Amino acid sequence: MNKGLLAVALFFAVLAFPLIYNGASAVTGMGKGSPVLEKGKGGKCVKETDWMRRNHMNMLKHTRDDSVRDGVPAGESGLAGCVSCHPKRGEFCDSCHSFVGASPECWRCHHYPV
């Protein structure tokens, strides 16, 4: 009986290993060795860092459609807004994107200094 309990406990311990291994970082969505971005100009983004980490792509797509199709200026929530505070793409977008293996196609057309 005790043996069985031990086996079950071991099973769940193995199951939970990734969470324990990553520790608290799993909660914030950041893995081991993830890049730390410097704060841009002004020291404050248009949204919280955690929110931005998950949703910046949706926000950019949303402002993109609004500005291209409806003529609503994207302002600081658009791509140009990013550039105004984070002048170098290599130290900003690319550092995370290369870490997670994402390759958005924004820079094939849009201007953002590396």
Next chain:
Amino acid sequence: MDFDRRDFLKIGAAVTAGAAIGPVASAMTGAEEGKRTGKRWGMVIDADKCSADCTACVDACRTENNVPHFDDPKLDIQWIRKIAFRPKGIEGAAERTFPAMCFHCENPPCAHVCPVAATFVRPDGIVQVDKHRCIGCRYCIIACPYKARSFVSSHVAPKEGDNTDVPVRTHGVVEKCTLCAHRIDKGEEPACVEACRKNATGAMVFGDLNDPVTEASALLRTGKARQLRADLGCEPGVYYMGL
């Protein structure tokens, strides 16, 4: 009142026929209902003032909009080009030219055929291509009677010296004159018009065609300006004088 089965069927048939024909009839008369009101950006170009050896508008457009240059004329991208012609019926008449670009039609065939709604008309009358959405099928190139559109046949990366206000276009999308919408949104006039006024003869006049105080609408009221191939019913927003 007697309301028998025969009357019921008659009324039913009449109502059904009315419901079917009504929308069709209103769609057919819709074209005559009048032009769209509100802002309507457009242009009036005086071909008499346009000199044959001047390319100020074409050069300004290339610089302003980062229009790439391909050596193969079949692939070359032209947002605005000079068209040469000789006046009919005059012996030995000299060759004359006028610039032609996207006419930003009120009934744009290019937008009608686009299967993904990438081409659309802005509320101020500018016909735009949403390059994020364009799949490069080139229906619009075939549909446009004015040959205003070009296909980007190979990728041109952003480079130093580009105008950073205008993104370059990637391989596989269709592009055309945007009437310099990015400049209009800032309250400026298109690059070609500015270049023509500053460096050439001022043959191009840009303005709101629906606003009676603009120079462009005043030129329209003279009755001398006309659209190219108005019979096609596209209602171009670019008018020509002296043709």
